[in-house]
Amino acid sequence: MTNRIAAILAAFAAFVPACDVNAQSEAAANSKPSAAKIYAQGSVTAKVCAEAEFRASQSLGRVTIYAEGEHATAGYEVFFQQLPIRVWPPQYRLWHIEPTGTPANVVTPFVESTSFDAAEAVDMVIVYDAGGQNEIPVEQTAHDASDESDAHADDKAADGKVLFGEWWSPDYRFAVRGCDFVAVVKMINGVTHAPPTKRILVTDYVCTIDQVIKGQPELEDITIRNVGGELADEGMNSTHSYKLRPGQRYLVFARKLNGRHDLVHAIQVISEENILADKAGRVIVGIRDGKLLTRPNPQFDHLHYIASSPPTSLRPASNPTAGMLPGGYQRVQAGDLKNKAAMSLDTFTEYLRSTVAGECPKDIAPEPVQPDANLQLPERILWKYAGYVSSFQSYYHYIPDDDNWEWLMNCHNNWNRRVTPPDYLLKYKIDGSSNPIRNRLPVADNGRFDCGVLTDSQMEDAGYDSWTTRPAGGICYQWYTTTNGRIKEADVLINPAYSGTETYFRVIATHELGHALSLDHENRYVAVMDQGDYTPNYLSWWYSRSDDFFGIRAMLEWVNSNIGAGTWDIAEFTDMATWSQAHPNPGTNSDQVMTSISSDTVRAGDQVTFRNVHIENRGNIDATNMKISFYLSSNDNITSSDHEITWFRWDTFDGDYWHGNLDATIPSVSAGTYYVGWILTADQSEISESNNKAILRQGSVSSGGTIKTIRVRN
Structure with a gap:
C-alpha cells in the first residue's frame, strides 16, 4: 500500500465515527454513491474509480473480490474501501488516486483485490464504482483440506453479524x-x-x-x-x-x-x-x-x-x-x-x-420416515408464548434522549393496538406534574417494570449481566410466580451501541417488549420476534407482524378464559399489510428474503414473475374485496396513478397471510428506468394504511436492502 492510499484510508477511518459504523441509517441504506464522489485529504484527492469488471470467489472461508479495468494514462493508484455501514456481507467502493506530474500517455490496465472472512457461503457482494452499484456473484471454489491454514482455528471466534436482541445465531x-x-x-x-x-x-x-x-x-x-x-x-x-x-x-x-x-x-x-x-x-x-x-x-x-x-x-x-x-399465481408452501x-x-x-474445521457443510435434506421407524410419537402442544399478563405493565424509564423516547412510544403503541382503550398493555409512570419518568435507572428484581438504555457499568451496578457478558442489541429479564406463570416484573434493556439509529432502536425495543408481554422467538413465519438478523424495510410506525399480534391475542384470550372473564377487551380490526420482505417457506425455520422480480431488463409484453410476495392481515376481521396492484413508476413514490402492471383480488382475504409468486405482463411504456411497487386496497377501514404499500428492493435482509429499479427497453 502506498503512502497516498494509506493517507486516504486513514482519513476515511477518522471519518467513520460520524457515519455511525455500528448502525446503518435509513438514509445510508437508500443512498447510491454518485459517480462524481470525491474525497480529499491534504494534497491527495481520491475519486470513485471508472467502471471496472468485477468477479468474486470464496475458498477456505474467505471471499476475495477482484476489479479489472484500465485508465487512459499511467500513474493511477486503485484501491477498495469498505463502506462504513453495518451490512452483511460488507459492501465496498472502488477508488482511484489520479497521477501527479505528467503521466505517460498510454492506456494502462489495472487489477486490484480485497477480501474478508466469511464462515458461511456468500452468494453475492456489492461494489460501487463510477457506474453505480455492481452486484457480483460469488463463485464457490473447491479446495483441499490439507491446504487450510489456522485462520479458522478453534480459538478464533467468528466476526460478523450482531443479532438484534440475541447473541445466538440460528445459523x-x-x-x-x-x-x-x-x-x-x-x-x-x-x-x-x-x-x-x-x-x-x-x-x-x-x-x-x-x-x-x-x-x-x-x-x-x-x-x-x-x-x-x-x-x-x-x-x-x-x-x-x-x-x-x-x-x-x-x-x-x-x-x-x-x-x-x-x-x-x-x-x-x-x-x-x-x-x-x-x-x-x-x-x-x-x-x-x-x-x-x-x-x-x-x-x-x-x-x-x-x-x-x-x-x-x-x-x-x-x-x-x-x-x-x-x-x-402460485402459493409457496413449506414441504x-x-x-x-x-x-x-x-x-x-x-x-x-x-x-x-472451517468448511461450509452441505445441507442435510429430510428423509421420509421408514415404515419400521419407531417415531410415531404423540404430538404435544406448541408453546408460542411463555407466561401471561393479566394487567397493564407500567414502566419506569431511563430514556433521557428525546429521540429514543419518541421511538419507544411508537413501540408501546405497536403492542397497545391489540386491546381497546381504556385497556392498555403498556404504560409509563408519571411524576407529580404528569410528566413521564425518564430518569429512573432500572434495578433488577425490584418488583417494578423498568426500561432503559444502559451502559455496561450501569448494567452491572443494577445487578444485571453486562453487554460484554451478553453481547446483544437488547435483552428482557422476567420475574414470575412459579405457581401459575404470571409475569410480575419485566426489565427491558437496550444496548446504547444501537440507540442512535431509529430503525435499530425500534426493532430491538419492539422485540424485547414482545418478550416482556410473554412472546417467545419465532423463526417459522414473518415476525418481529424472529431470532435472526434483519432490518425492517417498511414504512409503518409499528414493527410487529401478523404472527406477533396472533401470539399476543392468543395469550389474552387464554387469560380471559382461565384467569378472569373480561380481563382484556381484545381489539377487533382489519389491518392489511405488505412489505418487500417475506418468509420463503412459512411454517419452517428460515431466514427472511427479499421480494424479487424474475428479470430486471424487460420489454413491453414480456412476462415476469414477482417472487416471494407477502401479504398479511394483522387484525382479526377478514378483509373483503382485497386487491394488490403492481406498478411501474418514474420515481420511488408509488401511487395508483403510475403505470399499472397487473392486479389480483381476493373476494375475502380469509387468512392471516398469503405468500407466493405472482405472474405479470409488462405493459407498453416508454423505454427507461422504472421503480416497481405494489399497493393494497380493501373495503374495510384500517388502523393503519402506512403499511399498504411496498417498493421492490435488493440486497440483504440484514440491512433492509436498497431500492431497486428495472430497465424497460424498446
Missing part, C-alpha cells in the same frame, strides 16, 4: 464458530442461586461429557452456567434461559467467560432413539442454509421455565379469486415435514465438526 454454520465449547453432555444436577453483586438468578448445571465437538477433549465433566432459575415460589428467566432436567442428554453450546462456561444454546438428545429435538420439543429432521428443519408440532417436553396455553397455527389465505390476465425421519445425533455432530 449453525456461523454460530458454532462463536462458541468455545460444543459437546454432548448428560445433566446430573442444577443449582440455582444469585451470584454475588447480581440481582438475577442463574443455574449452574453440573454435567458429564459424552463427546466434545469443540473445546477441551480431555474433560470428563463440566459446570455450565445459564441465566434463569426457580427458587421457592418465584422464578426468573430471560429470552436465553434453558430449563435442563437431571438425567437428560443435551447438545450444548457455550462461551467461556471469566473462567466459566456460559450456556447460550441447547438441543435435546432423546436417549431412546438418539434423535434430536429443539427447545420447543420439535423433532429435528434436517438442515437448510444452516437452519434447523423440524416437524411442525412438538413431540417432547419443551425447555422453557414457564408456559401457557398454545394458540393454533396461522391461517394461510386462499389464492386470489380474480386477476388481470394473463397473470397467474411436508411432519412425516420426515428424525435426523440422528451422529449426522448433526458430523455437520458441526465440519463447521469447526
